[in-house]
Amino acid sequence: MNAPNGILVVDKPADWTSHDVVARVRRVANTRKVGHAGTLDPMATGILVLGLGPSTRLLTYLVGADKEYLATIRLGASTTTDDAEGESLGWAPAERVRAITPARQADAIAHLTGEIDQVPSSVSAIKVDGKRAYARARAGEQVELKSRRVTVSEFEVLGTRGATGPDGEAAVDVDVRVACSSGTYVRALARDVGVALLTGGHLTALRRTRVGPFTLTDAHALDDLDVASALVRPATAASAIFPVLALTQAQAQDLGHGKKIEVDAPDAETAAAVAPDGRLVGLAAVRNGGARTIVNFPVPTEASGPSAEPSAGPNTEQES
Known part of the structure; x- marks a missing residue:
């Protein structure tokens, strides 16, 4: 098997x-x-x-693919983690929360849409001098992360409602939909909306709906x-991400062996090279009528048990 x-x-x-x-x-x-x-x-x-x-x-x-999220931002307080799992840093006066108008809210969100410079949360998985930022923060260290360029292509308000804190503090919950580039922190968006409205803000719910x-x-x-x-x-997944390069049997064999092949196909930085039997041969770069392998996908080996090799795949940063 x-x-x-x-x-x-x-x-x-x-x-x-x-x-x-x-x-x-x-x-x-x-x-x-x-x-x-x-x-x-x-x-x-x-x-x-x-x-x-x-x-x-x-x-x-x-x-590196774009992501989409549904989230709830609570305006009225900031937390140490920019979400509901952190400790409260204090609640804004009730009159300041009541002063949030739809126009002010829309303006704050508009300024966080498009290409923006975002400072990630101090409890993110970004490495600082070889150690995760969240590990340093939880050890009591002061963590200061540099801003980085991200793209928030859509930041849509789905609904707004009144809310209260644990001791009856005034708050506003805002349900949003966010479409963004990889590396964007929705927690940081919640924090920055709260900063713009002078109320503080943090994330109380997050659901990733697309990768x-x-x-x-x-x-x-x-x-x-x-x-x-x-x-x-594999071929279905790769074909959903990249343009498809349909191969003949001879081309599949040559490309699988690392040879450059001639093809009648448009240029593509990365293409899913698929054999006639539907197998993903690999990812290929296509240029000027030629294709070369970027990554090969060998035929899988027999089923492995507990002694097989460790998990493969990228060690990625948190994106929430």
Whole structure:
């Protein structure tokens, strides 16, 4: 029996870490070679894309894909983590919260839409001198992260309602939809909206609804997960990300052996090279009528047990 090979889209439940999901899939699929593309915080739910077997090689290309989220921002208080899991840094006066008008709210969000310079949360997974920022912050160190350029292509308000803090403090909950580039922190958007409105703000709910071409309709619950039927074939996954380069049998053999081949196809920085039998031969660069291999995808080996090689796939930063 061949080892599992493909992309698995999971609907991560709340209070699970991304590592918890990987560990579950390893056990269910009976393979150690499992990686994921883009960490979700434990409080977040939604799409977590995993790669099994040789398809872990595709994860590098999915890490950089655009994402979409549904989130709730609570205006009225900031926290140490920019979300509900952190300690409160104090509540704004009730009159300041009541002064939030739809126009002011829209203006704050407009200034956080498009290409922006964003300072990630101090409890992000970004490395500072070789150590994760969240580890330094939780150890009591002062963490100052540099801003970086991200793109928030859509920042839409879906609804607004009054709310209260744990001791009756005045607050406003804003439900939003955010489409953004990889590396954007929705927690930081919540924080910065609160800064702009002089009320403080933090995230109370987050659900990732899209990663690149994959949406919640592609996602599977962890309960009673049938990996074999849920796996997206490597060629299908790669074809959803890149233009397809359809190969003849001879071309597939040559490209699989690392040879440059002649093709009748438009130029593409990266293309999914697919054999006549539907197998993903690899990813290829196409230029001036020629194609060369970027990454090969070998035929998967026999199913592996607990002693197989460790998980493959990128070690990614949190994006929430």
